Amino acid sequence: MTTRNETLFARAQQRIPAGVNSPVRAFRAVGGAPAFFERASGAYLWDADGRRLIDYVGSWGPMVAGHTHPAVVEAVQAAAARALSFGAPTEAEIEMAETICRLVPSIELVRLVSSGTEATMSALRLARGHTGRDLIVKFEGCYHGHADSLLVKAGSGALTFGNPSSAGVPAATAAHTLVLNYNDTAQLEETFRARGAEIAGVIVEPVAGNMNLVVPRAAFLETLRTLCTQHGAVLIFDEVMTGFRVARGGAQAHFGIVPDLTTLGKVIGGGLPVGAFGGRRDIMERIAPLGPVYQAGTLSGNPVAVAAGLATLRLVAAPGFQEAIERTTRALVEGLVAAARQAGVEFSAQSIGSMFGLYFRAAPPESFAEVMTCDRERFNRFFHAMLARGVYLAPSAYEAGFVSAAHGATEIEATLAAAREAFRAL
Ligand code: KE4
Numbered sequence: 491m492t493t494r495n496e497t498l499f500a501r502a503q504q505r506i507p508a509g510v511n512s513p514v515r516a517f518r519a520v521g522g523a524p525a526f527f528e529r530a531s532g533a534y535l536w537d538a539d540g541r542r543l544i545d546y547v548g549s550w551g552p553m554v555a556g557h558t559h560p561a562v563v564e565a566v567q568a569a570a571a572r573a574l575s576f577g578a579p580t581e582a583e584i585e586m587a588e589t590i591c592r593l594v595p596s597i598e599l600v601r602l603v604s605s606g607t608e609a610t611m612s613a614l615r616l617a618r619g620h621t622g623r624d625l626i627v628k629f630e631g632c633y634h635g636h637a638d639s640l641l642v643k644a645g646s647g648a649l650t651f652g653n654p655s656s657a658g659v660p661a662a663t664a665a666h667t668l669v670l671n672y673n674d675t676a677q678l679e680e681t682f683r684a685r686g687a688e689i690a691g692v693i694v695e696p697v698a699g700n701m702n703l704v705v706p707r708a709a710f711l712e713t714l715r716t717l718c719t720q721h722g723a724v725l726i727f728d729e730v731m732t733g734f735r736v737a738r739g740g741a742q743a744h745f746g747i748v749p750d751l752t753t754l755g756k757v758i759g760g761g762l763p764v765g766a767f768g769g770r771r772d773i774m775e776r777i778a779p780l781g782p783v784y785q786a787g788t789l790s791g792n793p794v795a796v797a798a799g800l801a802t803l804r805l806v807a808a809p810g811f812q813e814a815i816e817r818t819t820r821a822l823v824e825g826l827v828a829a830a831r832q833a834g835v836e837f838s839a840q841s842i843g844s845m846f847g848l849y850f851r852a853a854p855p856e857s858f859a860e861v862m863t864c865d866r867e868r869f870n871r872f873f874h875a876m877l878a879r880g881v882y883l884a885p886s887a888y889e890a891g892f893v894s895a896a897h898g899a900t901e902i903e904a905t906l907a908a909a910r911e912a913f914r915a916l
Pocket of ligand 1: 512513514515550605606607608610633634635636646647695699700728729730731732755756889
């Protein structure tokens with residue numbers, strides 16, 4: 491019998507490439523028809539077949555307060571009733587900028603955009619404009635959105651479908667992108683020794699979440715900070731995913747490393763399209779119309795999207811919010827490890843803040859190469875076994891998972907009960 495998800499998927503593919511508006515949603519890595527969702531509330535999603543699912547994707551990060559949080563919905567409704575867009579400055583954008591700078595003190599000046607891709611693309615152009623250099627450094631398996639310079643050995647959907655370096659990116663563009671190994675401090679030092687004077691900037695996920703979850707080794711970020719300072723390269727922390735997830739002030743607060751620029755997205759939009767880039771005032775003052783680096787956007791700082799983001803950040807900044815969500819995430823991970831051990835399945839997992847990684851290998855990977863040794867087929871079977879039992883994980887072995895403040899003991903215990911069965915069925 492054809493399910494409604496399957497019917498919708500067949501119809502979608504007639505007019506949308508692969509039936510989706512972003513590749514990783516297509517379930518091509520895990521197989522089967524993607525779920526088409528109709529509504530969400532708290533920790534739950536309901537799909538076109540009426541299935542209620544516990545959600546660990548959270549729209550890939552934004553839904554940290556849980557779906558349709560009343561404070562966020564009310565803020566959006568009130569803003570929308572006043573105006574949908576002006577294309578002109580509003581007081582709400584000032585409040586958003588002040589809030590971001592207060593929560594992430596390394597950001598002295600910030601500009602809003604409409605996606606994480608716009609944020610990282612703009613930050614790179616700014617690093618090049620500020621230094622007058624062309625070379626940028628990224629790390630294999632890290633994903634920073636789909637700007638040309640960054641689609642070189644990228645993670646997330648690019649990695650999921652085995653095309654980490656996209657077609658359509660001119661060789662001349664890719665030539666200005668140097669790709670190093672995440673957590674390889676020796677290679678970093680050697681690269682800066684050889685080409686430090688050419689490097690405009692280094693962009694890094696301070697906790698990698700697009701090749702599954704990979705946590706930086708202690709010296710990695712510190713060495714990166716030291717080398718960028720020594721050679722006059724701009725250190726960009728791409729906190730689109732880690733911002734307000736790894737810690738209230740992002741991964742930079744967790745590790746105590748101060749980047750020159752930070753990119754944000756996801757949580758700061760609360761589910762609506764908001765990105766941001768910001769940092770040192772002397773660098774940010776190079777952005778048009780103050781300086782020579784052009785950047786613009788019709789809907790940048792959109793009042794309805796900013797209302798959703800501000801309401802979400804107020805919830806995130808509340809006392810106890812981060813501590814509670816970290817406890818829930820740890821309980822999930824510890825329970826999954828215990829369930830796998832009980833079933834005799836080789837499995838490991840870890841969490842940092844409200845992000846987690848699941849690995850079908852004995853220990854959490856510390857590099858892209860180690861991620862590649864995870865049993866992807868086993869993950870795909872586990873994904874479907876959990877989906878069949880009402881739990882929605884990211885449909886790719888190369889994505890991090892996300893817990894929300896709406897996940898409580900009931901959701902965790904239901905997830906672990908499903909996992910105990912799913913591990914046994916592998
Ligand atoms: P967007 O352009 O998708 O808003 O942000 C790009 C981006 C930038 N930097 C980091 C660290 C990111 O994780 C992302 C986007 N993350 C993916 C999920 N791994 C978005 C999901 C998708 O592509 O559909």
